[in-house]
Amino acid sequence: MVQKLFLRDLLSNPEDTQLHMVSLTGEMGLGREIDSADINRPGLSLAGFFDHFAGNRIQVFGKGESAYIDSLSHNEAIESFKKFFSFKVFCTIFTHSKRPPDIFLELAEKNGTPVFVTDLTTASFIRLLHHVVSETHAPQKNIHGTLVDVFGLGVLIIGSSGVGKSEAALELIERGHRLIGDDIVNVKWVKESMLVGQGSKFIRHHMEIRGLGILNVTDVFGIGSVRNRKRIELVVKLELWDDDKEYERLGLSETHYNLLGMEVPYVLLPVRPGRNIPILIESAALNQRLKKMGVYSAQELDKRIQEWIKLERSDG
Amino acid sequence: MVEKKVVIPGDSGIHARPATMLVKMATKFNCNVFIEKDGTDANLKSILNILALGLTGGTEIKIKADGVGENEAVDEIVALIERDFAD
Numbered sequence: 001m002v003q004k005l006f007l008r009d010l011l012s013n014p015e016d017t018q019l020h021m022v023s024l025t026g027e028m029g030l031g032r033e034i035d036s037a038d039i040n041r042p043g044l045s046l047a048g049f050f051d052h053f054a055g056n057r058i059q060v061f062g063k064g065e066s067a068y069i070d071s072l073s074h075n076e077a078i079e080s081f082k083k084f085f086s087f088k089v090f091c092t093i094f095t096h097s098k099r100p101p102d103i104f105l106e107l108a109e110k111n112g113t114p115v116f117v118t119d120l121t122t123a124s125f126i127r128l129l130h131h132v133v134s135e136t137h138a139p140q141k142n143i144h145g146t147l148v149d150v151f152g153l154g155v156l157i158i159g160s161s162g163v164g165k166s167e168a169a170l171e172l173i174e175r176g177h178r179l180i181g182d183d184i185v186n187v188k189w190v191k192e193s194m195l196v197g198q199g200s201k202f203i204r205h206h207m208e209i210r211g212l213g214i215l216n217v218t219d220v221f222g223i224g225s226v227r228n229r230k231r232i233e234l235v236v237k238l239e240l241w242d243d244d245k246e247y248e249r250l251g252l253s254e255t256h257y258n259l260l261g262m263e264v265p266y267v268l269l270p271v272r273p274g275r276n277i278p279i280l281i282e283s284a285a286l287n288q289r290l291k292k293m294g295v296y297s298a299q300e301l302d303k304r305i306q307e308w309i310k311l312e313r314s315d316g
Numbered sequence: 317m318v319e320k321k322v323v324i325p326g327d328s329g330i331h332a333r334p335a336t337m338l339v340k341m342a343t344k345f346n347c348n349v350f351i352e353k354d355g356t357d358a359n360l361k362s363i364l365n366i367l368a369l370g371l372t373g374g375t376e377i378k379i380k381a382d383g384v385g386e387n388e389a390v391d392e393i394v395a396l397i398e399r400d401f402a403d
Contacts, residue, residue, distance in 0.1 A: 142356055144365070161361055183364040200368030208364045214332075 005034045005136040007091060007114060010129075019128055021093065021116045024105055029091065029114035034058070037133035039126055042092075043068065046080050055087040058129070062122035066098040078103055085111040095122040139260050140188040147180040147197045147230060148172050150285035154230035156185060156197060156264075157281065159238035163271060166207050168238065170215075171278035173225050179217050180230045182207040187232065189260045198229040234288045235264050236281055241272040251287075251298040265291070318390045319352075319380040325402040329372040334401055335363050341396055347383030349393065360393070 008030040010019050023030065040057040043065050061069075069077060085107045092108065094100055097119045100108075108115045118125055145158040146169040157165045166182055173179050181199025190196045199205065205217040205226040218226050235257040247270055248255075257266035267284045271277060287297060324330060330338070342349040342360035349360040353375060358365040360379070371377065379397075381389040 142358075144359055144362075161359065183362055184358065184368045200364075202370045203364050203368045206364060208362065214363070 003136050003140070005133060006030065007032050007034065009136075010034075010116075010132065019125065019132065020118045020120050022118070024099070024115045024117055025109055025113075028109065029112060032090065032114070034133060037130040039129065041065065042084065045084055048080065048083065050083070050087070053087060055089045057090060059089060059092040060122060060126060061092060061094045061098070061100070063096055063098075066094065066096070066100075069101065069104070074103075077101060081107045085113065089113040091116065093118060093125070095120055095125050135188065135190060138188045138190050140186060141260055142200075143185045143187050143197075143259075144183065145185050146182045147185045147199070147232065148281075149178040149180060149227055149230050150282055151177070151289065153234055153285045153289055154180070154197060154232045155234045155236055155281060155285050156187075156232050156259075157236050157238065159271075162210075163238045163240060164277060165238060166209055168277040168281060170207065170209060172281060173217060173221055175278060175282070176225075177282075178225055178227045178230075179205055179207070180227055181205075182217075187259060189262060193262065195232045195259055195262055195264065196229055197232045232259070232264060233292075234285060235259065235266045236284055237266070237268050238271050238277065239268065241270040245270075252302065254291075317380060317382045318386045319378050320390050320394050321376060321378050322394045322397050323376050324371055324373050324397065327373045329375070330366060330369075330401070332363070332367065335366040337396065337400065338366060338393065339363050341393055342389070345381070345385050345389040347381050347386045347389055349389050350380045350382075352378040352380060 011021050011023065011030070036057070038054070038057050039060045040054045041062065041064070042059045045053050046065060046068055072080060081104050089108075089111060091114045092100075093116045095118055097117060099117055100115060105115055120128070143156070143158065145156050146165045147154060147156050148169050149155075150172060157168060159165055169179060169182060180197060182205075184200050184203070185197045186200065187195055187197045207215050207217055209215060237257070248268065255266045255268070256263035258264075265288055269277065269280055269284070290297065338351070338360055339362065350357045351360050351366060351369065352358075353369045353371060356369065357380070358369050360366065379390050379393050381387075
C-alpha cells in the first residue's frame with residue numbers, strides 16, 4: 001500500500017516535519033500530487049536558459065533566485081516571468097520568507113501554478129521536503145501487534161488474539177518502558193535498513209485490556225510512558241506453550257522475522273502460567289542490545305567451554 | 317475467503333458502541349473476520365483495530381471472513397451493520 005502525497009498535505013504536517021509553508025495563491029492547485037522529492041532551482045531559467053527545464057518539479061526560489069529577481073528592472077522581470085510561466089510549472093516555493101513581486105503572483109495564477117512561501121532556509125526546506133516525501137512513499141503495512149520501547153530498543157510484540165500482548169505491554173509500561181502503539185502498528189520501511197513503527201492516529205496511546213476496557217496510557221501512566229514512533233529492532237512473538245514443539249534452548253543461531261522484506265531479529269516466547277513474560281521481553285531486549293554491540297552470550301559461553309575442554313585435555 | 321461490500325449507514329459512523337457490537341458479533345464465530353477500508357484490514361475481533369480505521373458514515377467497507385462458518389459470519393455482520401447502524 002503506497003500513500004499519496006498532495007501539495008495540500010505539505011501545509012498541514014505534524015510538528016516535527018513542519019515545512020512552514022503558506023500559500024499565496026489560495027486553494028489553487030493544492031490537489032496536485034507530489035510524486036518525487038526532486039526539486040529544481042530555477043536560477044538558469046529565470047536568466048532565460050530553458051534547455052532541460054524541469055517544470056514538473058517543485059521550483060525552489062532561494063536567496064540567489066530572489067536576489068536575481070530583485071536586480072531586474074520591472075520590464076526585465078515581466079519578460080523573465082512570462083517566459084518562465086510559458087512552461088507548465090508544478091509549483092513554486094520562496095524560502096527565507098521572501099515574497100515574490102505581485103506581477104509574479106499574477107502570472108502564476110494565470111498559469112495555474114501555486115506559489116508558496118516559507119520562513120525556512122533553502123537547505124533545511126529541501127532536506128525536510130525530501131524527508132516528508134520519502135516517508136510518505138515508503139512501503140508500509142499495518143501489523144496486528146504492540147510496539148514498546150524497552151530500554152531504548154523498539155520491540156514489536158506479535159501473537160494471536162488473547163495471548164496477552166497488551167497485558168505484557170501494560171506491565172512493561174508499569175516498569176517504566178514506553179508504549180508506541182497497541183493492537184495496530186503502522187510499520188514503514190523508511191531508509192535502507194530501517195523500519196519505523198507508529199500507532200494509529202485515531203487511537204494513539206489507548207489500550208484495550210480485557211476486563212478493564214479501554215485505557216488512555218498517557219493519562220494513567222503519564223507523558224513519560226509513551227512515544228510517537230520508534231525504530232523496530234526486535235520482534236517478539238508470544239504463543240501458547242505447545243508441549244510437542246522444540247523451543248530455543250541455546251540461542252546459538254539467530255532467527256529473523258520478515259517485515260516488509262526486511263529481516264528483523266526475532267524471538268519466539270512460549271507463554272505458560274508462571275512465566276513472567278514482561279521480564280522475558282526485557283531480557284530479550286537487553287540481550288539484543290548486547291548483540292548489537294557484538295556480545296553474544298551463547299557463543300561466549302560455548303567458546304569458554306571449548307577452551308576449558310582443550311585445557312583439561314592438555315593437562316591430563 | 318468470503319467478502320461482501322457494505323456502506324455504513326447513518327451519520328455517526330463506527331464509534332465505540334457500534335464497534336463493541338461488531339466485536340461481540342465477530343467473536344461468536346471461529347473464523348478470522350476482517351473489516352477493510354481503502355485496502356487496510358482491521359481485525360473485527362478487536363475494538364481498537366476497528367476504531368483505528370476511523371470509519372465515518374457513508375464509507376464503503378468490505379467485510380471479509382476466512383475459515384469455518386465464513387459465510388454466516390459475513391452475512392450476519394453485514395446484516396447487523398445495515399440494520400442497527402442506521403441510527
